[in-house]
Amino acid sequence: MSFAEHLDILYEDNHCLALNKPAGWPTTHFDGKDETIDRLVKAYLKEKYDKPGNVFLGVVHRLDKPVSGALLFARTSKSAARLSEQFREGGVEKCYWAVVENQVRGKTATAAPWATADNGAIEDWLKKDEPKMRVEVVAPETPGAQFARLLFQVRARHNGLTWLELRPHTGRKHQLRVQLASRGTPIYGDDKYGSDQSFGHAIGLHARSLTFLHPTTKEPITAKADVPKFWRGRFAYLLNGDRPI
DSSP states (O other): OOGGGGOOEEEEOSSEEEEEEOTTOOSSOSSSOSOOHHHHHHHHHHHHHTOSSOOOOEEOOOOOTTOEEEEEEESSHHHHHHHHHHHHTTOSEEEEEEEEESEETTEEOTTSGGGTOSEEEEEEEEEEEGGGTEEEEEOTTSTTOEEEEEEEEEEEEETTEEEEEEEESSOOTTHHHHHHHTTTOOBTTOGGGTOOOOOTTOOSEEEEEEEEEOTTTOOEEEEEOOOOHHHHHHTHHHHTSSSOO
């Protein structure tokens, strides 16, 4: 079986490559123990183009291990620098889909804005708690706190779950996960931030699309990723709810 059969390629040319990352895979390795998406992509490129030596691949952003969806890599150092700058300066439009729980441990999450409104914005100050390997919402004056903002739109509600479309204006670590959980509505399956549900190696967070400027032509490119098949089973009624997919 070739590496191409393992990858869902969304966009590819000589400068960059976008794919639909499966949940449960790290974007890149730190300790070298786990297989990672970047190494699979390198093997795919080596196989496809019959490259004899090492394959360059620039990691310009990351998705958390349990998150699926659109993930972009650079294929040259120049493209890596230009794409990294776009992410750093907020020039990449990111759209996520999240399924959140409306009730946690028997309590209704009435404080969440999406409980009563179909769209809006939420803002917080976040800080990493390194010993716990998680992020917390803190007071604005907290040393080391970073501002976080996102826009939300409710796509459907069904049986204690809400399907949200999210557009973050900032790119903080675990931003979407902690901002949603801090309002009593953790992402489905995200036990790190309070969910009691099990969703295998995944959580109910999917990078639906990325829109970026091509590193050489400057034309806008949108890479759109379908949700995993297991979403269609677990969230069938929700995804076929009051708004079309």
